[in-house]
Amino acid sequence: MRRRMRRGRGETVAVNLRAGGGLSRSSPRPYRGAVQQGVGLSPSLRRRLTALAFLLPLLGYLGAFYLYPLYRNLDLSLRDYTVRSFVAGDAPFSGWDNFRTVLDDPTFGPAMRHTMVFTFVSIAFQYVIGLALAVFFNRHFRLAPTLRALFLIPWLLPLIVSASTWSWMFNSESGVVNYFLHFFGVDPVGWLTSPDWALTSVIVANIWIGIPFNLVIIYSGLQNIPGELYEAAALDGAGAWQQFRRITFPLLRPVSAITLLLGLVYTLKVFDLIWIMTKGGPGDSSSTLATWSYQLGFGTLLPKFGPGAAVGNILILIALVFGLLYIRVQRRQEA
Amino acid sequence: MIPTRLTLLAAVAAVGTLASLTACGGGSSSSDSSGSAGGSYTFWDPYPQFDASSAWGKLVTSCGTKAGVKLKRTAYDTTDLGNKALLAAQQGNAPDVMLVDNPVVSTLVEAGILNKTSDLGLDTSSIQKNIIGAGTIDNASYGVPIGANTLALYYNKKILTAAGVDPASVKDWNSLTAALKKVESAGKKGITFSAINTEEGSFQFLPWFWGAGGDLTKLNSAKGVAALSLWKQWVDEGYAPKDVLQNTQTTSWQEFATGDYAFGENGTWQLGNADKAGFDYGIINIPGQNGGSAPVPTGGEFVTVPVQKDTGRYDVSKKIVTCLTSDANLLPTDTTLQYVAPTAAVQAEQVKQNPKLKPWVSAVAAARGRTSGGLGTKYPTISQPMWTAVQAALSGSKSPQDAMDAAQDAAGKG
Numbered sequence: 001m002r003r004r005m006r007r008g009r010g011e012t013v014a015v016n017l018r019a020g021g022g023l024s025r026s027s028p029r030p031y032r033g034a035v036q037q038g039v040g041l042s043p044s045l046r047r048r049l050t051a052l053a054f055l056l057p058l059l060g061y062l063g064a065f066y067l068y069p070l071y072r073n074l075d076l077s078l079r080d081y082t083v084r085s086f087v088a089g090d091a092p093f094s095g096w097d098n099f100r101t102v103l104d105d106p107t108f109g110p111a112m113r114h115t116m117v118f119t120f121v122s123i124a125f126q127y128v129i130g131l132a133l134a135v136f137f138n139r140h141f142r143l144a145p146t147l148r149a150l151f152l153i154p155w156l157l158p159l160i161v162s163a164s165t166w167s168w169m170f171n172s173e174s175g176v177v178n179y180f181l182h183f184f185g186v187d188p189v190g191w192l193t194s195p196d197w198a199l200t201s202v203i204v205a206n207i208w209i210g211i212p213f214n215l216v217i218i219y220s221g222l223q224n225i226p227g228e229l230y231e232a233a234a235l236d237g238a239g240a241w242q243q244f245r246r247i248t249f250p251l252l253r254p255v256s257a258i259t260l261l262l263g264l265v266y267t268l269k270v271f272d273l274i275w276i277m278t279k280g281g282p283g284d285s286s287s288t289l290a291t292w293s294y295q296l297g298f299g300t301l302l303p304k305f306g307p308g309a310a311v312g313n314i315l316i317l318i319a320l321v322f323g324l325l326y327i328r329v330q331r332r333q334e335a
Numbered sequence: 336m337i338p339t340r341l342t343l344l345a346a347v348a349a350v351g352t353l354a355s356l357t358a359c360g361g362g363s364s365s366s367d368s369s370g371s372a373g374g375s376y377t378f379w380d381p382y383p384q385f386d387a388s389s390a391w392g393k394l395v396t397s398c399g400t401k402a403g404v405k406l407k408r409t410a411y412d413t414t415d416l417g418n419k420a421l422l423a424a425q426q427g428n429a430p431d432v433m434l435v436d437n438p439v440v441s442t443l444v445e446a447g448i449l450n451k452t453s454d455l456g457l458d459t460s461s462i463q464k465n466i467i468g469a470g471t472i473d474n475a476s477y478g479v480p481i482g483a484n485t486l487a488l489y490y491n492k493k494i495l496t497a498a499g500v501d502p503a504s505v506k507d508w509n510s511l512t513a514a515l516k517k518v519e520s521a522g523k524k525g526i527t528f529s530a531i532n533t534e535e536g537s538f539q540f541l542p543w544f545w546g547a548g549g550d551l552t553k554l555n556s557a558k559g560v561a562a563l564s565l566w567k568q569w570v571d572e573g574y575a576p577k578d579v580l581q582n583t584q585t586t587s588w589q590e591f592a593t594g595d596y597a598f599g600e601n602g603t604w605q606l607g608n609a610d611k612a613g614f615d616y617g618i619i620n621i622p623g624q625n626g627g628s629a630p631v632p633t634g635g636e637f638v639t640v641p642v643q644k645d646t647g648r649y650d651v652s653k654k655i656v657t658c659l660t661s662d663a664n665l666l667p668t669d670t671t672l673q674y675v676a677p678t679a680a681v682q683a684e685q686v687k688q689n690p691k692l693k694p695w696v697s698a699v700a701a702a703r704g705r706t707s708g709g710l711g712t713k714y715p716t717i718s719q720p721m722w723t724a725v726q727a728a729l730s731g732s733k734s735p736q737d738a739m740d741a742a743q744d745a746a747g748k749g
Contacts, residue, residue, distance in 0.1 A: 083446035083712075087424045106741070172577040173590075193577040195732040281532040282580045282730035283723055283738075295719075298418055301534060302442050302715035 070316075076309035086305060098310040105307075107284050107292055115288040115315075118203055118274075119267045125207045126263060127256070130214025135248065137215075138222045148219070155212040163276035166205040167192065170277070192278050195285035202274050202286050209273065210266075214259055221255030222248070254333065261326040265319050289315045375405045376651060379420070380434035381413035381636065382672075390671045398658035402651050406432075414533075417442060420641070424448040429641035431652045432659075437469035437704060438534070438718075440478050440637050441711040449477040450640045455653050461662075466677045469704025470637045472711050478637030479660045482674030484603040485631040485702045486542055487694060492615040494523045494597045502617055507626040508546075508565055511598075515574040518597040525574030527590040528600035529582040530566065530729055536722040538632055539584065539600055540566070541705065542621040544721075546629025551710060551717050554724065554746060555739040561624065563735040567728050580729055602634060603695050604673045618694045620701075633702040635674055675699040720745035 041049070077098050085091035102108055137148045154162060169176045170191035178188040191201040225248065233243050271290040274280060280287030280295060287295070289311055297308030378395055385391040392408065399406025409430075411419055417439040423429045429448060443449050452459050452475075459467055459476055463483075470478040490502055498521035500514045515525035529539045543566065544551075549559040569575040579587070584601060591599030592612045600621065609616050620628040638659055640652045658664060662681050669676045669685065675695050676682050682696050706714045720742035727733040733741065 083421060083442055086421060087446045087448055089425065106745070167581070171581070190577045190730075193580040193730060195727075195730045278581070279532050281726045283532075283727035283732050285730070285732060299533070300715045300719045301417065301438050302445075302712050303418060303421070 073309050073312055073316075076305050077307075077313050079306060081305040083303065086303075091306075094306070098306040099314075102307050102310045102314070107287065110284055111287050111289050111292045111311075114199055114286060115268065115290070115318075117199065118206070118270070118288055119264060121203050122206045122210060122267050122270075123260060123263045125203075126210035126214045127260060129207070130211050130259075131218050131252075131256075133211070133215050134218040134222055135244065137219060148215070151215055152212045154209045155216075159209070159272050160276060162209060163205065163273045166201075166208075167277045170201050170205075193282055195282055198278050198282060198286040202277050205277060206267065206270060206273055210263060213266075214263065217259045217262075218252065218255060221252050225251045254330075257326065257329060257333075261322065264322050268315060268319050268322075289318075374403075375407060376402075376432070376648070376655065377430040378406050378408045378432045378434075378655070379416065379430045380408065380410055381416045381436060382434075383410040383412060385410065385671075390667060394659070394664060394668060398655050398664075401658055402654035404651055406655065420448070421446055424641060427644065429643070431640070431643065431648055432655050433639050433641055434481060434636045435478070435639055437480070437633060437635055437637055438706050438714060440470040440639065441472055441706040442715065443639070443641075444472050444477050445712045448641050450642055450649070451475045451477055452479060455640055455649055455656075457653060457656060461678045461680070463677055463679065463700070465703055465707070466633055466635075466699065468707035469633055470639075471707070478639040479656060480677040481636050481638055481660060482665065482669040482672055483633050483635040483677055483699045483702065484672075484674050485633055485695070485698050486539065486600055486602050486621060487631070487698050488526075488619050488621055489591060489599045489601055489605070489609060490617050490619065491591070491594060491597055492617055493594075494518060494521075497521055498523065498597065500597070502619055505619060505622060507622050508624050511622055512565075512568070512574070515569065515597070516572075519572070519574055524576065524596045526569060526598040526600070527576060527582065527587045527596050528566075528579055529584045529587045530579045530722075530725050531581060531583055532722050532726050533583075534718060534722070535584055536725055537718040538634065538705070539587075540721065540725050541632045542600075542629045545631075545703070546621060546623040548624070551714070551721075553743065554717065554721055555736070555743040558624075560735050560739050563725060563728050563739060565624075566725065567735055570729050580726060603675060603692075606673050606691065606695075618691075620694060620698050628698065628701050631698055631702045632705050633699065635677075717746045 078093060078095065079085075079091035080094040080097065081091045133151060137144050172178065172188060172190040172193045175191065177191060181187075181189065189197060191197050229247050229251075230243055233247055238246065269290050270288070271294060274286060274288060274291050275294065278286045279299075280291040284292075293308050293311035293315065295308075296304045296311060376399060378399070380395075382391060387393075387396070387408070395406055395408045413436050416433075416435055420429065420433060420435065420439075420443060424446065435443065440449065457479060459479055462480060466480050466483045467476050470476050470480065488505075492502075495502055495514070495518070498514075498518045500517050505511045505514050518525050530536050540562070543562040544559055547558040547562040547565075549562055550556060553559070566575070570577060570579065576590070578590075582590070587599060588601050588605050588608065590596055591601065592608065594612070594614050621631060623629040638656050640649065640656060643649070659668070662678065665676050665678065665681045666684055668674075669681065670688070675692065676685055682699075685692050686696055705718070706712075710717070723745075724733075724735075724738035724742035727741070728735045728738040
């Protein structure tokens with residue numbers, strides 16, 4: 001905030017100078033007076049309006065693609081939509097009824113639990129593995145760039161491809177995972193067909209997909225840590241582990257925070273991966289809020305837009321809470 | 336502080352402008368579609384596998400030409416079409432003619448966006464009652480079936496012979512389970528079907544549910560539970576693979592096509608693939624619990640005419656529907672789609688051309704619509720808990736009785 005004010009004042013000076021210079025020959029003062037009298041706008045207000053004009057496209061974009069959909073979603077969740085009133089557009093306002101329906105639904109508890117487990121376990125593993133790999137690749141050995149590039153593949157593949165491949169690998173009858181286990185004398189596991197394993201399987205796939213993101217961000221964070229620190233630490237006799245604990249990890253804190261928060265928001269709303277692999281099944285043993293919301297809105301022949309939107313809003317709310325938490329933590333760090 | 340307030344103001348203003356802009360946009364586009372589209376009509380179907388050069392694509396174009404208009408065809412994924420239609424109707428630009436999956440018809444009727452066939456003056460008297468039943472709500476029909484498909488059991492002749500099973504001996508559930516046991520002990524796999532948690536899973540479960548005498552309004556009756564217990568027994572004993580829980584009807588077919596499975600529950604539409612599978616196959620009707628053929632659900636699409644603001648368009652739409660569903664066109668269409676025709680006359684022609692269709696024609700004659708019998712839009716609210724119950728029981732998280740109890744609870748809440 002403070003910085004922006006200062007820049008603002010700087011611009012003021014520059015503009016004044018330019019105006020004065022350009023119009024100095026044809027007596028600037030009457031000109032400026034004419035503007036003030038004619039249009040009735042002070043220069044500072046004009047500048048604000050100009051700035052606003054520049055902002056308008058962005059605001060328009062935000063309004064059309066963020067605010068309006070959010071508003072529509074909220075509206076959907078607060079009205080009693082049937083297919084008939086959806087088409088006619090005369091759904092009666094029903095207050096919190098949709099939210100109550102959703103909260104009373106026996107699917108809500110498990111879906112909430114699965115969402116939390118899915119999110120936190122995924123992020124924990126993605127972060128730890130991403131961090132380990134980043135530290136590893138930061139040692140600049142031969143082939144490091146090539147190997148690092150290979151690790152990015154999960155990120156580059158279309159999700160439908162990777163999710164279908166995982167689903168095929170985890171197949172209980174002909175999947176390669178069970179085939180592999182068979183060599184160690186392990187009985188076939190119903191990875192996607194057993195209620196005990198389905199959630200684990202989608203988490204494993206999601207961790208694999210999320211590692212590159214963590215790797216890239218943390219790796220770039222590592223580049224910003226000055227090498228002298230490590231040299232000094234080495235002179236003081238710090239071992240590899242101590243260097244990591246006392247230098248790398250603390251200095252990575254801001255990068256880690258943003259990685260974890262972004263990961264959180266991305267993971268909370270993961271839908272396609274689960275939908276392709278299990279459709280939330282068997283039963284509802286791998287359904288999360290995201291898949292349930294889709295299931296309600298589009299998964300059956302008779303769409304339930306209201307409850308579906310309500311679940312979506314709950315999801316947004318959870319993401320928002322974590323986002324605010326992040327901002328608070330960041331403020332405290334800066335202070 | 337002032338800049339913040341200004342930004343906020345600007346944001347509000349921007350949103351306001353946009354909202355009014357979108358409102359204008361919506362209005363103008365809907366008036367466009369009804370006003371200026373003189374010689375051009377729109378047609379939606381769920382057959383993305385057929386492009387404009389296919390027999391189906393050409394038929395659609397020619398029916399438009401015969402009606403004197405240019406018919407613009409758009410193909411959507413079948414699961415997508417229902418929602419697309421609702422959205423289009425909300426925006427006031429529904430297509431002139433639309434082909435939809437039969438259980439979707441009652442949802443669209445509930446939304447009030449389909450015309451009655453009687454209002455349009457379409458003649459549906461030659462259509463078999465049970466086939467048009469899925470599109471009949473309160474004694475009024477809202478579409479003309481283009482064809483019907485349904486389920487039966489494909490069997491692999493070689494495996495059954497090797498296991499010493501005579502397919503003619505499979506007459507009820509007990510004899511079928513006994514046959515599966517024999518196949519299993521001969522080292523082959525028993526049966527594959529689709530128990531996925533979508534409408535497909537319910538579609539495949541219904542022959543067994545109805546075959547036990549089950550009633551969709553009472554999922555947890557002893558009869559419904561018996562059907563679920565049968566499937567569970569097969570999965571538990573290894574007669575059916577665990578991945579039936581993930582199988583769509585297509586992947587289930589692929590399993591059967593490996594040649595390792597004795598039986599596969601699948602539909603008419605796989606006949607073409609069956610000839611390519613490279614082994615001898617036969618077809619039997621799905622047996623009821625105590626013998627006889629189980630009632631099977633009808634599949635297949637209905638030609639419907641969505642409500643338009645400009646009612647003058649219906650005359651041409653009617654011509655297009657009549658063309659698409661005329662006996663002369665039904666025969667090649669249903670041959671292409673591998674469907675059974677909805678009229679007795681065309682069915683007889685079909686069997687004459689391809690005797691292999693005979694068991695399918697009798698299966699279709701015994702089939703019922705999922706939304707028939709006054710269920711209408713109640714069916715989707717029953718089907719979803721039902722497929723969830725099937726999943727819960729087969730995966731072992733609930734007993735068949737508990738699963739069906741929970742399903743009945745959920746269906747009751749609607």
